Amino acid sequence: MILKKVLTMSAIIALLFPLFAQTLLAGDMTGREIIDRSNALENVQDMEAEMRMEIIRDDRVREREMIMYSLQAEDGTEKSLIRFLSPADVRESGFLNISYADGEDESWLYLPALGRERRMSSEERGGDFMGSDFTNEDMTRTIDDYEYELLGTREINGREVYEVESLPLTDEIAEQVEFARKITYIDAEHLYLHKEETYNERDEKIKELTTDNVTEITDELHLPLKMIMRDLENDGKTIISYEEIEVNTGLTADDFTTRALTRPLR
Amino acid sequence: MQDSRNLTKLKQVALVLIISLALTLISTFQTSALSLGGQLDLNIDYSRETDTFDAGGTLGIDMSSWAGDNIHLRTGLNLDFTEDRVTADIDEANLTYFGQDVDIILGWQKITWGAVDNNSPVDNLNPRDLSDPFSEDNKISVPAIRTAYFHSEIDFDLVWQPYAVGWNLPGITAEMPERTIENSVAGIRAGYSAPAFDLAASYFRGVAAEPAAIISETGEVEGLEHFREQVIGAEMVYEYSGVILRADLALAIPEEGEFYPENELRYAATLESNITPDLLMMLGIQGSNEIDQDSENTAVVSLNYLYDFYTEISLGFGYGINEGDFIINPEFSRDLADGLELKIGAYYFNGEAGPYGQFSDQDQLYLSLSQSF
Numbered sequence: 001m002i003l004k005k006v007l008t009m010s011a012i013i014a015l016l017f018p019l020f021a022q023t024l025l026a027g028d029m030t031g032r033e034i035i036d037r038s039n040a041l042e043n044v045q046d047m048e049a050e051m052r053m054e055i056i057r058d059d060r061v062r063e064r065e066m067i068m069y070s071l072q073a074e075d076g077t078e079k080s081l082i083r084f085l086s087p088a089d090v091r092e093s094g095f096l097n098i099s100y101a102d103g104e105d106e107s108w109l110y111l112p113a114l115g116r117e118r119r120m121s122s123e124e125r126g127g128d129f130m131g132s133d134f135t136n137e138d139m140t141r142t143i144d145d146y147e148y149e150l151l152g153t154r155e156i157n158g159r160e161v162y163e164v165e166s167l168p169l170t171d172e173i174a175e176q177v178e179f180a181r182k183i184t185y186i187d188a189e190h191l192y193l194h195k196e197e198t199y200n201e202r203d204e205k206i207k208e209l210t211t212d213n214v215t216e217i218t219d220e221l222h223l224p225l226k227m228i229m230r231d232l233e234n235d236g237k238t239i240i241s242y243e244e245i246e247v248n249t250g251l252t253a254d255d256f257t258t259r260a261l262t263r264p265l266r
Numbered sequence: 267m268q269d270s271r272n273l274t275k276l277k278q279v280a281l282v283l284i285i286s287l288a289l290t291l292i293s294t295f296q297t298s299a300l301s302l303g304g305q306l307d308l309n310i311d312y313s314r315e316t317d318t319f320d321a322g323g324t325l326g327i328d329m330s331s332w333a334g335d336n337i338h339l340r341t342g343l344n345l346d347f348t349e350d351r352v353t354a355d356i357d358e359a360n361l362t363y364f365g366q367d368v369d370i371i372l373g374w375q376k377i378t379w380g381a382v383d384n385n386s387p388v389d390n391l392n393p394r395d396l397s398d399p400f401s402e403d404n405k406i407s408v409p410a411i412r413t414a415y416f417h418s419e420i421d422f423d424l425v426w427q428p429y430a431v432g433w434n435l436p437g438i439t440a441e442m443p444e445r446t447i448e449n450s451v452a453g454i455r456a457g458y459s460a461p462a463f464d465l466a467a468s469y470f471r472g473v474a475a476e477p478a479a480i481i482s483e484t485g486e487v488e489g490l491e492h493f494r495e496q497v498i499g500a501e502m503v504y505e506y507s508g509v510i511l512r513a514d515l516a517l518a519i520p521e522e523g524e525f526y527p528e529n530e531l532r533y534a535a536t537l538e539s540n541i542t543p544d545l546l547m548m549l550g551i552q553g554s555n556e557i558d559q560d561s562e563n564t565a566v567v568s569l570n571y572l573y574d575f576y577t578e579i580s581l582g583f584g585y586g587i588n589e590g591d592f593i594i595n596p597e598f599s600r601d602l603a604d605g606l607e608l609k610i611g612a613y614y615f616n617g618e619a620g621p622y623g624q625f626s627d628q629d630q631l632y633l634s635l636s637q638s639f
Contacts (some may be wrong), residue, residue: 057575062604087604087605087638088605088639089604089605089607089638091303098461100461104461104462106461106462114378115376115378119464119505119510120510121508121538128575131574131575132575258459263364264330264340264362266332
């Protein structure tokens with residue numbers, strides 16, 4: 001039982017608040033600059049959110065609820081902490097990830113049954129995020145591992161969007177992340193994600209991510225509160241909904257320690 | 267047995283006191299709502315030796331609440347039932363104060379030291395309940411005061427138990443020493459964490475929870491006794507390229523006496539790696555070596571394959587290196603719904619003696635249903 005949970009949750013790597021955005025004056029930006037500036041954590045110091053994930057397979061729906069905290073430190077280190085609220089068999093479990101500016105990661109898992117935190121391997125980029133249709137890489141894009149090209153602009157749902165192509169820099173990275181390229185559609189005004197398509201090495205579209213419920217978090221930050229990932233190969237669907245998002249709440253490094261990871265939930 | 271009854275009574279008293287204190291704190295500090303959770307396990311086992319089926323189960327209930335911003339109260343109750351009896355016991359009952367840099371836990375608690383997940387030689391503060399040798403959670407909580415101090419990457423853990431509690435070994439009794447300050451139990455552990463590795467050193471002094479055999483000069487076992495001992499421990503976790511090494515080393519130094527055993531080195535280490543995103547492999551070795559004596563070692567291998575989000579297939583294999591005995595434990599588990607898990611598996615033992623061979627008459631098939639709430 002414990003090992004099963006460890007195995008399942010070891011697939012969670014650094015769940016940061018993925019991509020998705022700030023308000024900018026859209027000038028002549030490159031594909032890389034658009035992706036950089038659409039990373040929400042580039043624009044705030046910390047974030048706190050409650051999230052619900054629905055994993056849909058045929059007629060079955062499994063729900064996971066969690067609370068997530070994220071911090072961008074001044075030295076470029078990104079820290080994230082997840083605590084699971086439900087279902088009951090994973091309640092109080094948690095995951096801590098620290099991603100250093102030099103690209104190194106370290107991760108700890110907390111399972112109440114173990115009675116302590118447990119250092120985990122942080123090399124599972126292509127694995128499923130908690131058995132969902134998102135991969136760890138979907139949630140925690142390592143921006144430096146890709147080259148980007150701005151393909152142009154187009155209109156989606158009445159809004160102008162940038163169309164950016166991402167290609168893994170090396171074959172090794174492509175093998176790890178298990179895709180050949182992505183096309184990302186980013187709002188030209190507020191730089192939040194509209195849609196993302198994932199292609200395999202045969203250039204077949206294998207996944208499609210769409211977003212909804214775009215909300216103004218601050219004057220400068222707009223985020224979609226709903227993300228729908230469809231796996232076109234196995235007909236699976238996962239919906240992630242952010243219930244509440246707060247930014248710049250004053251979180252500090254002390255909130256991202258193994259001590260914080262094992263503290264009982266309120 | 268007397269100790270066991272006293273322990274239960276003391277735990278009951280502690281539960282009443284902690285619940286009373288909780289109610290007082292709840293009314294005083296406008297606490298968070300009481301959090302209630304738990305798990306119901308139902309088991310059916312088939313014994314090959316006796317050709318019989320046994321049914322039973324466990325109901326575990328946990329209650330917890332925050333009082334103000336810094337005080338947390340927790341109590342747990344376990345109800346075990348078999349075909350002919352029901353027993354109740356308190357799992358943990360404690361109060362924790364969370365300070366700026368210090369956490370203080372007071373009451374019945376389980377304390378885990380060591381880098382490896384199971385049977386760490388430095389994890390000596392809680393005795394084990396071996397009445398069900400196949401139980402995954404067999405730690406017995408102990409009355410203790412625990413103080414943990416945190417400073418940057420360093421943490422210190424200081425534990426004091428007013429008296430020792432012995433292992434629960436079915437059919438075996440070993441008298442515990444008199445409850446005196448001298449026979450109390452103390453431990454200190456210092457840990458350091460850095461990118462890619464964790465290190466810790468620990469020191470334990472007190473009455474060993476696990477009884478040891480008293481060996482006469484002629485080499486015969488004359489009985490069991492809980493020796494006083496010191497244990498100096500070291501722990502390490504290291505990650506390299508997706509492989510995690512966990513290693514514990516302990517030097518156990520029994521206090522001098524006529525029949526007391528020699529100093530003993532105890533060790534355990536595991537290597538784990540995800541061969542694919544869905545397949546986890548763990549290799550391990552553990553053993554002990556009395557100074558100037560032969561070592562006793564076991565090797566373990568486990569494979570866990572996550573077929574899909576709901577289904578896992580695992581295979582565990584343990585090998586007693588000295589006796590050539592072994593165990594095979596295949597298991598299939600599936601989440602039938604959120605929080606509801608089905609497990610079907612088997613234990614097969616082989617050998618005449620040794621850590622696995624001694625159970626060669628306990629081969630079994632098992633089926634269990636667990637519902638968390």
